[in-house]
Amino acid sequence: xxxxxxxxxxxxxxxxxxxxxxxxxxxxxxxxxxxxxxxxxxxxxxxxxxxxxxxxxxxxxxxxxxxxxxxxxxxxxxxxxxxxxxxxxxxxxxx
Amino acid sequence: xxxxxxxxxxxxxxxxxxxxxxxxxxxxxxxxxxxxxxxxxxxxxxxxxxxxxxxxxxxxxxxxxxxxxxxxxxxxxxxxxxxxxxxxxxxxxxxxxxxxxxxxxxxxxxxxxxxxxxxxxxxxxxxxxxxxxxxxxxxxxxxxxxxxxxxxxxxxxxxxxxxxxxxxxxxxxxxxxxxxxxxxxxxxxxxxxxxxxxxxxxxxxxxxxxxxxxxxxxxxxxxxxxxxxxxxxxxxxxxxxxxxxxxxxxxxxxxxxxxxxxxxxxxxxxxxxxxxxxxxxxxxxxxxxxxxxxxxxxxxxxxxxxxxxxxxxxxxxxxxxxxxxxxxxxxxxxxxxxxxxxxxxxxxxxxxxxxxxxxxxxxxxxxxxxxxxxxxxxxxxxxxxxxxxxxxxxxxxxxxxxxxxxxxxxxxxxxxxxxxxxxxxxxxxxxxxxxxxxxxxxxxxxxxxxxxxxxxxxxxxxxxxxxxxxxxxxxxxxxxxxxxxxxxxxxxxxxxxxxxxxxxxxxxxxxxxxxxxxx
Amino acid sequence: xxxxxxxxxxxxxxxxxxxxxxxxxxxxxxxxxxxxxxxxxxxxxxxxxxxxxxxxxxxxxxxxxxxxxxxxxxxxxxxxxxxxxxxxxxxxxxxxxxxxxxxxxxxxxxxxxxxxxxxxxxxxxxxxxxxxxxxxxxxxxxxxxxxxxxxxxxxxxxxxxxxxxxxxxxxxxxxxxxxxxxxxxxxxxxxxxxxxxxxxxxxxxxxxxxxxxxxxxxxxxxxxxxxxxxxxxxxxxxxxxxxxxxxxxxxxxxxxxxxxxxxxxxxxxxxxxxxxxxxxxxxxxxxxxxxxxxxxxxxxx
Numbered sequence: 001x002x003x004x005x006x007x008x009x010x011x012x013x014x015x016x017x018x019x020x021x022x023x024x025x026x027x028x029x030x031x032x033x034x035x036x037x038x039x040x041x042x043x044x045x046x047x048x049x050x051x052x053x054x055x056x057x058x059x060x061x062x063x064x065x066x067x068x069x070x071x072x073x074x075x076x077x078x079x080x081x082x083x084x085x086x087x088x089x090x091x092x093x094x095x
Numbered sequence: 096x097x098x099x100x101x102x103x104x105x106x107x108x109x110x111x112x113x114x115x116x117x118x119x120x121x122x123x124x125x126x127x128x129x130x131x132x133x134x135x136x137x138x139x140x141x142x143x144x145x146x147x148x149x150x151x152x153x154x155x156x157x158x159x160x161x162x163x164x165x166x167x168x169x170x171x172x173x174x175x176x177x178x179x180x181x182x183x184x185x186x187x188x189x190x191x192x193x194x195x196x197x198x199x200x201x202x203x204x205x206x207x208x209x210x211x212x213x214x215x216x217x218x219x220x221x222x223x224x225x226x227x228x229x230x231x232x233x234x235x236x237x238x239x240x241x242x243x244x245x246x247x248x249x250x251x252x253x254x255x256x257x258x259x260x261x262x263x264x265x266x267x268x269x270x271x272x273x274x275x276x277x278x279x280x281x282x283x284x285x286x287x288x289x290x291x292x293x294x295x296x297x298x299x300x301x302x303x304x305x306x307x308x309x310x311x312x313x314x315x316x317x318x319x320x321x322x323x324x325x326x327x328x329x330x331x332x333x334x335x336x337x338x339x340x341x342x343x344x345x346x347x348x349x350x351x352x353x354x355x356x357x358x359x360x361x362x363x364x365x366x367x368x369x370x371x372x373x374x375x376x377x378x379x380x381x382x383x384x385x386x387x388x389x390x391x392x393x394x395x396x397x398x399x400x401x402x403x404x405x406x407x408x409x410x411x412x413x414x415x416x417x418x419x420x421x422x423x424x425x426x427x428x429x430x431x432x433x434x435x436x437x438x439x440x441x442x443x444x445x446x447x448x449x450x451x452x453x454x455x456x457x458x459x460x461x462x463x464x465x466x467x468x469x470x471x472x473x474x475x476x477x478x479x480x481x482x483x484x485x486x487x488x489x490x491x492x493x494x495x496x497x498x499x500x501x502x503x504x505x506x507x508x509x510x511x512x513x514x515x516x517x518x519x520x521x522x523x524x525x526x527x528x529x530x531x532x533x534x535x536x537x538x539x540x541x542x543x544x545x546x547x548x549x550x551x552x553x554x555x556x557x558x559x560x561x562x563x564x565x566x567x568x569x570x571x572x573x574x575x576x577x578x579x580x581x582x583x584x585x586x587x588x589x590x591x592x593x594x595x596x597x598x599x600x601x602x603x604x605x606x607x608x609x610x611x612x613x614x
Numbered sequence: 615x616x617x618x619x620x621x622x623x624x625x626x627x628x629x630x631x632x633x634x635x636x637x638x639x640x641x642x643x644x645x646x647x648x649x650x651x652x653x654x655x656x657x658x659x660x661x662x663x664x665x666x667x668x669x670x671x672x673x674x675x676x677x678x679x680x681x682x683x684x685x686x687x688x689x690x691x692x693x694x695x696x697x698x699x700x701x702x703x704x705x706x707x708x709x710x711x712x713x714x715x716x717x718x719x720x721x722x723x724x725x726x727x728x729x730x731x732x733x734x735x736x737x738x739x740x741x742x743x744x745x746x747x748x749x750x751x752x753x754x755x756x757x758x759x760x761x762x763x764x765x766x767x768x769x770x771x772x773x774x775x776x777x778x779x780x781x782x783x784x785x786x787x788x789x790x791x792x793x794x795x796x797x798x799x800x801x802x803x804x805x806x807x808x809x810x811x812x813x814x815x816x817x818x819x820x821x822x823x824x825x826x827x828x829x830x831x832x833x834x835x836x837x838x839x840x841x842x843x844x845x846x847x848x849x850x851x852x853x854x855x856x857x858x859x860x861x862x863x864x865x866x867x868x869x870x871x872x873x874x875x876x877x878x879x880x881x882x883x884x885x886x887x888x889x890x891x892x893x894x895x896x897x898x899x900x901x902x903x904x905x906x907x908x909x910x911x912x913x914x915x
Contacts, residue, residue, distance in 0.1 A: 009660050014518055015632035038519050040489050040612065041583035070518030072579055075631040078667035082660045351840035355640055358844070543639040563901040565675075575673070579635075 002026055002061050003087035010071075010079035017046075017071040019079045021087040022063040029061060030054060036068035049073050053080040062087075100481070100530055104603045105592070110220060110241035112259075114595070117604040120504050120535045124456050124600050134258045137301045139326065147328045148274050152306060153186050155327040156264070159302035161187055164194045165263040168300060170293035171201035171225075172268070172280055172429065176339030179268040179306055181208045182331075188217050198222035198260045200251060200292040200450070201495055205335070206230055213239050222260055224248055225495025226485075226594075234593055235491040237609035243492070243594040245485055245531075245607075248428070249454025249461060249501040250599040252295045256457065257601060265300035267293045267320065268334045270436075272307035276325025277318035280430075281440040281447070283309035285334050287341045288409070288430020288439045290319040294449035297324040308334045317440070319447060344411035344434045347389050348382055352514055352543055357386030359564065360470060360512050360541040365394060366562040367508050367555060369467045372400055376422070377407040377469040377502055380431045383512040387470045388412050395421050406453065406462050407469075407498060409445075414438045417445060426462050428453040428498075454501035456599045463498070463505035471499055473513040473540075475527040478569050480534030480549050482511055483527035485596065488520050490586040490610045492594060496531045500599050503536040508555075515542040515576045520583065523573040528586065530605040531596055545572050587612040618678065619643045619899060620765065620805050620834040621850040622843045627652035628661035628681075631668070638674035640840045645674065648682045649694050650709050658690045662697050669701040680741060682707040686719055695720075699727040699738070705764070707741040710772065712748040714759045721760055738762075741807075745769030746776040750791045753798040766799045767836065768792060770809030781812075783819060785826070796831040805833040814839045824849040852896045860896035863889060864904060865911045 003023045010018040017036075024031070032050055036042065046068055053076075054062065064080070071079070098104050098116035107113050115123070141147075149155035167187070169180045180199060187195065195218045202209070202221075207229040212218045214233065219240035224247060226234060234243050246254055254260040269278035270285040280287040285308055297303050297320045305320065310330040334340075348354065360383070364370055370391075378388045389412070395402065396419075405413050406426040411434035417425050426448045430436055438445045454463045463469075474494055475483040482503075487493040503509040513522050522542070538555065540547040545567035548556035560566045587610065594607035622642040626633045628649045637645040647668075653661040665681060681703045683694035687710075698706065708720050721740070728736050740763045744753055750773070757766050770788050774781040781787060792808070799806035808827040811820045824835055824846050835846050852860065863880065867890045870878045878885055897904055 013630070013632060015635065038488075038583070040587075042519060042581060044584065045581045070520070071631060072519060072635055073581065074667040074671045075635070075664065078631075078660070078664040081667075082663045085659065085663075351640065352636060355840065358641070543636065579671075579673075 001058050001088060003059065003084060004089055005087050007083050007086035009082035009086060012067065012069065014069045015071055015075065017066055017068040017076050017079050019083040020065040021083045022065070023087065024061050024063050026061055030059075031063045033063075033065045034068065035066070037070050038068070046076060049076045050080050053077050054084070057081065057084050059084055098603065100533065100604065102530070102605050104606065108242060108592070108595070111244070111595070115602045117533070117598045117602040120533060123602050134256065134261070134299065136298060146274065147276055147325065149327050149329050152182055152266075152304070152329050152331060155304045155329045156183065156186050156190070156266075158327060159264050159304065161190060161192045161264060163192060164196075165192065166196040166198055166261055168260070168262045168265040168296045169199040170267055170290070170296065171199055171203060172287045172290055172292060173205070173335045173340045175204045176336040177203065177205040177268070178333055178335030179266060180206060183266045184209065184212055184218070188212060193217050194219050196220040196222070198262060200248070201225040201497070202227065202230060204228050205339070216240060222246060222251070222254065224251060224497050226492045227494065231492035232613050235607070235610045236613050237589065237591045237593050239593065242592050242606075244597055245496050245594055246597045247454065247496050247500045247599040248292070248450050248498045249456050249463065250597055250601065252451045252455040253457050253599070253601055254597075255295045255299050256455070259601065262296060262300035264302045264304070265296035266304045266306055267296060269305055269307045269320065270334070271309045271311050271315050272305045272328060273311055273313040273315035274328060275313060275322035276303070276305045276320065276328045277315040277322045278305045278307065278320040278325070279315060279318045281317065281319070281436055283307070283311075285309065285337050285340055286433065286436035288436040289427040289447045291428035291448055291453060292450045293320060295451055302326050304329060306331055306334060308332060341430065341433045341436060343432055345380065345385065345432050347386050347412065353383040354386055355543050356383040356512050356514065356541055358390055359543075359546060360387045360510050361390035361394065362562065362564060363510060363539055363541060363546060363559060364391065364468050364508065366558055366564070367468070368558065369508055370394075370400065372402075374400070374402040375404050375406070375465060375467045376402055377405060377466055377506070379470065379472055380408045380410050382472060384470045384472050385410060385412060387512065388416065392416055392419075392421060406448075406466065407502065409435050411435055414445065417442070426453070454498055454599070456501070456504075461501075461505065463501045466502060466506040468508045468510065469502040469506040470510045470512055471503060471532075473511050473522065475522055475524050476511060476513060476540050477524045477527045477534070478573060479526070480537040480540065480547075480569070481527050481530045482532040482534075482537060483529045484531050486529040486607060488583070489613065490528055490588055490608070491613055492607060496596070500532040500536065503532045504599065509536060509538050511537055511540045513540070513542060515544045515572065516580050519580050521573070521576045521580045523569060523576055525573075529596060529607055533598075533604065540569065542572065544575065547572060586610065620678070620807060622837055622846045623680065623807060623834055624837045624840060624843065625652060625810070628665045629653050629657050631664060634665065634668045635672055637679070638672065638677045640843060642677065642837065642840070642843045643834065644678035644680055646680045646682050646707065646836065647703075649690070649698075650682050650684050658684065659693075662690070662694055666697045666701055669698075669703055678705070679703045680705040680707050682709060682743075685710045686723070692723060695723050695727060699724055700731045700733070702733060702736060702738045705739045705741050707743055707767070709743045709769070710745055710749070711742040711756055712746050713752050714755050717742065717756055717760050717763070721762070739764040741765040741767055743767050743769050744791070744795055745772035747773070750794055753795050754801065757798040757802040757804055763804060765805040765807055765833075766795060767807040768795050768809050785823065792827065792830055792832075800831060806831060808832045808835040810836045810838050811842065812838070814841060817845050821845050821849055850899065852899050856896050857900045857902070860893035860900075861902070861907060863893040864897060865907050867893070868908050868911050
């Protein structure tokens with residue numbers, strides 16, 4: 001599946017992660033831009049979690065920007081899932 | 096050589112000298128022994144009716160004949176509002192003095208300005224109980240010529256008395272002083288309360304300058320620092336930012352998690368067997384640690400318990416408890432807010448004490464040795480109950496040893512309060528990055544997810560379990576927290592020793608290596 | 615067996631990860647992960663997915679976990695059930711229940727989803743929330759129409775709004791509703807839970823109200839801030855005197871049972887099954903394990 005709309009999910013609060021989705025052309029691949037308060041400790045872990053959700057949702061082509069404030073894995077998963085669903089237009093929500 | 100915690104300690108470090116490895120909490124403290132390197136007071140006669148007053152700080156420092164390689168000391172009672180230490184360094188720098196050893200009782204956010212002086216080698220050695228912010232980063236990245244020495248509050252006094260710190264010039268800020276140098280922090284527009292950390296400097300430094308923004312008519316009474324220790328007196332416009340020195344009263348945290356941890360910790364204390372008339376008690380000045388006082392206060396009232404004394408860093412909250420009769424006295428080495436200064440000045444049961452009396456391990460009457468209960472914070476703890484309060488999650492220096500190890504060693508019950516993780520960073524390690532307080536002196540670690548009791552205190556564990564507290568094995572708690580947060584990536588460290596953590600007895604308990612990916 | 619304690623049920627906004635991940639450690643008896651009023655209309659999807667994700671991994675320890683979903687009349691109610699029912703939290707709370715038909719509609723969806731997810735013998739129970747005049751009028755029928763309902767709760771804010779009156783600190787407007795709901799709950803052996811106390815800073819007011827609703831027969835109270843937990847527990851917890859008495863009743867009961875004696879007396883008062891049951895409940899609230907009492911009873915005399 002390829003995201004159609006710009007979308008976001010999450011907040012800038014502590015223990016949360018803000019995920020922005022920008023649609024890209026089919027064939028562009030995945031680009032994940034991450035910044036985090038725990039970058040030095042968990043960069044790889046967070047990226048792996050994000051990719052896991054994208055894999056599960058079969059999203060191959062997307063530009064995902066994430067600003068993390070120490071979110072735990074279930075929160076990261078939920079925010080990525082919400083943002084993708086919003087960008088696919090299959091879930092009501094905000095831009 | 097290795098110390099008893101398995102840390103590799105160099106036998107000798109250039110610029111510092113021979114090092115002794117840490118052996119255990121009481122192993123190197125021998126009763127009745129007077130250390131052989133004991134030093135004596137400097138005596139400097141003055142003729143009758145001569146003046147000590149100097150027209151400027153420059154003038155006063157000039158008169159002390161500064162030299163390359165000298166040791167300069169200050170106190171940290173002005174905390175984040177300190178405007179004196181930076182002035183001293185700037186003046187010495189203008190005079191071209193270099194290779195300075197700076198031995199302030201602690202360093203705060205007000206001292207980020209030291210960075211360029213460290214970088215250009217004007218300051219080459221630092222002794223302090225705390226190092227933070229930009230200064231912590233610059234030391235952590237290896238830019239201070241010799242390793243910084245992190246000592247405890249009590250350890251600093253011992254360092255003076257054994258000659259590890261040999262102060263040549265001490266510039267001591269006061270909120271009120273007279274022409275002879277009788278000085279205090281308890282009154283005046285910039286009042287900061289107790290001046291307990293400055294006492295040792297005044298007694299043993301070769302040159303003592305009192306700096307105040309409030310020169311009062313002779314005699315300045317009451318006074319803490321007495322005139323027979325003081326060489327020069329300077330009146331300046333401001334000793335610092337009063338809003339950051341001491342303001343208002345201390346408020347208890349409203350964080351539900353801190354309050355929850357504090358509630359559990361208070362129950363731990365109440366079930367420990369020590370919660371009875373005559374209890375002595377110390378808490379930290381903020382967060383969960385101070386909040387423990389809130390719950391103890393309520394429960395002491397409910398159960399009509401009167402404690403003996405409180406010590407340590409004192410907040411208005413402690414003063415309220417004194418005034419309610421919950422304790423018979425407060426012994427105050429450091430005051431945290433404006434309301435405390437007033438109490439130091441007016442309440443005879445609020446006793447200003449020196450850091451020597453507070454925590455020096457080598458004297459015969461340290462107050463910490465009379466403590467029943469202390470509640471302390473932590474940046475990290477480990478499965479052996481060791482506590483780190485000095486290095487942060489990247490291994491950078493960003494905290495303070497303070498009285499942590501002093502009080503933990505003396506108290507019958509030392510309680511550490513900390514969340515099990517902070518913003519995804521787990522707090523319980525296999526081994527803390529830096530040991531400041533050894534697990535041997537830590538009895539209980541209280542987190543929101545369970546209470547861990549040092550296996551050396553099996554009876555306490557049984558009592559707490561009986562009281563319905565959730566007592567968990569620290570290794571199990573660590574596993575549980577790790578499963579929530581994940582395991583952090585390894586720190587990026589170099590081989591250079593950038594700081595030595597000195598235990599209160601003068602031995603080296605840990606070393607801090609440089610961090611290679613700071614900023 | 616003594617019933618589950620439900621003295622304190624803390625509302626936690628479903629879209630707040632910092633609070634949801636800590637929900638199990640505040641020390642309350644139950645948490646209410648809220649997808650309804652505590653979540654903005656444009657974040658309903660985010661909260662639902664977050665709560666589902668958290669239910670999968672977060673350890674709530676002994677805290678009972680209830681999820682309040684949106685009403686089926688809203689565009690969110692069914693989607694909430696689709697995500698939450700498969701997770702089988704301890705209970706689901708239906709808001710604004712007005713009639714037996716409302717419960718049936720809800721349960722039809724719950725059962726369908728459970729079947730689709732192959733959940734056999736589901737343990738998840740149902741809390742119905744009464745927060746309209748019509749709901750109060752129908753409360754006995756609602757309480758008795760579905761065996762999976764194990765608690766009934768009053769929503770004071772919505773009820774007063776529905777009645778067109780202001781919620782006053784003395785609770786005058788909802789007093790009849792409280793009593794009627796308690797009676798309907800008691801008649802069906804359900805826990806009855808009280809509405810929130812809005813002023814977080816008024817600890818005395820909270821205690822007073824809790825004292826009152828305890829007397830009416832409520833099992834506990836919904837809370838909006840962790841600071842409210844201790845005061846509410848204090849009210850519901852038995853006094854030292856009550857605990858001592860319960861301890862004595864239970865140890866005598868145990869001793870007599872072991873000796874084959876059914877009914878016995880303490881200080882000239884007959885102790886029968888309801889008195890023993892009451893003692894067990896008191897001990898439970900006081901965190902005393904009856905097994906410890908059994909161990910300490912000397913059976914030799």
